[in-house]
Amino acid sequence: MSPKMLSVEGREYITPNMIRLTLGGEGSHHFSQESIGQYVKFLFTANGSTDISAIPEGQRPMMRTFTVSGYQAESGTITIDIAKHELADLNGEITPDIGGYASRWALSTQVGDSISLVGPRPIQAMPVEAERFLLVADMTAQTALQAKLVLLPDSASGYVVLDVPTEADVQPLELPDGMKLVVNISSESSLSDCVKALALDSNDFAVWCGCEFSEMRAVRSYITSKKGVDRKMCYFSSYWKHGVTEDGHKVLKREDNAALEQSK
Ligand SMILES: Cc1cc2nc3c(=O)[nH]c(=O)nc-3n(C[C@H](O)[C@H](O)[C@H](O)COP(=O)(O)OP(=O)(O)OC[C@H]3O[C@@H](n4cnc5c(N)ncnc54)[C@H](O)[C@@H]3O)c2cc1C
Numbered sequence: 340m341s342p343k344m345l346s347v348e349g350r351e352y353i354t355p356n357m358i359r360l361t362l363g364g365e366g367s368h369h370f371s372q373e374s375i376g377q378y379v380k381f382l383f384t385a386n387g388s389t390d391i392s393a394i395p396e397g398q399r400p401m402m403r404t405f406t407v408s409g410y411q412a413e414s415g416t417i418t419i420d421i422a423k424h425e426l427a428d429l430n431g432e433i434t435p436d437i438g439g440y441a442s443r444w445a446l447s448t449q450v451g452d453s454i455s456l457v458g459p460r461p462i463q464a465m466p467v468e469a470e471r472f473l474l475v476a477d478m479t480a481q482t483a484l485q486a487k488l489v490l491l492p493d494s495a496s497g498y499v500v501l502d503v504p505t506e507a508d509v510q511p512l513e514l515p516d517g518m519k520l521v522v523n524i525s526s527e528s529s530l531s532d533c534v535k536a537l538a539l540d541s542n543d544f545a546v547w548c549g550c551e552f553s554e555m556r557a558v559r560s561y562i563t564s565k566k567g568v569d570r571k572m573c574y575f576s577s578y579w580k581h582g583v584t585e586d587g588h589k590v591l592k593r594e595d596n597a598a599l600e601q602s603k
Contacts, residue, residue: 376486
């Protein structure tokens with residue numbers, strides 16, 4: 340799919356650490372209600388510009404992955420919610436090794452700016468043929484979590500564990516009556532420790548987990564090895580990794596998936 344150029348039509352903090360961008364223009368015409376929960380990749384030059392026409396022939400743009408949080412049919416716009424992270428040094432040099440392309444852009448972009456993207460593309464489906472569920476997410480997967488929650492049967496019971504920097508970063512979530520929300524404050528305990536502290540009294544549940552790489556691995560190991568939950572009922576995905584840019588994370592993710600396949 341060739342890149343589409345969208346324009347920034349709005350930028351606001353929806354919680355203390357989440358920036359919502361509204362994007363529209365001709366490049367957004369191929370989005371629809373179905374795009375919500377799917378992912379797009381923002382494209383940048385190696386020095387952080389969004390003018391990808393400057394990229395020499397044969398060279399690939401820097402890509403950063405985000406989830407579509409909303410689609411507004413009347414205006415034909417989409418929204419993307421970007422978790423603010425401190426590594427976006429607004430004044431320092433930007434290079435492929437340091438990264439911070441997307442977060443820095445989100446912090447500084449203004450209405451009228453342009454961004455190129457590819458997508459949307461769907462993420463893997465989560466197993467919904469279950470009665471009990473465990474859904475785990477951090478700030479970067481909060482949008483994807485919201486899209487998964489609406490797919491749960493009304494009869495669903497279990498836990499949603501959400502890792503946030505502050506209570507005020509929890510967005511409104513529509514949970515079936517039987518699902519309990521557990522909020523983990525990142526500075527107080529790790530997401531994986533929070534999951535380990537849950538009263539999971541059987542291994543008969545479906546799991547969806549999207550978060551930081553090491554936390555995802557810790558949750559995955561606990562759920563599949565310690566609790567013995569059927570791997571076919573689980574979906575684990577890392578959304579980013581501490582100390583590594585998205586490009587490095589992609590390599591580690593591939594290696595992790597290959598090792599997991601071998602261990603089956
Ligand atoms: C399918 C999918 C969907 C995603 N959807 C969203 C989304 O909707 N919203 C969202 O905010 N993120 C989302 N992410 C995560 C996002 O792609 C990464 O956080 C990405 O690395 C951010 O790019 P960057 O250019 O800001 O930083 P990079 O250049 O990738 O990394 C620079 C430095 O920042 C650190 N870093 C990156 N992200 C974070 C973070 N969140 N917190 C703290 N440090 C960080 C890295 O460890 C690295 O040291 C998604 C990821 C995937 C795989």
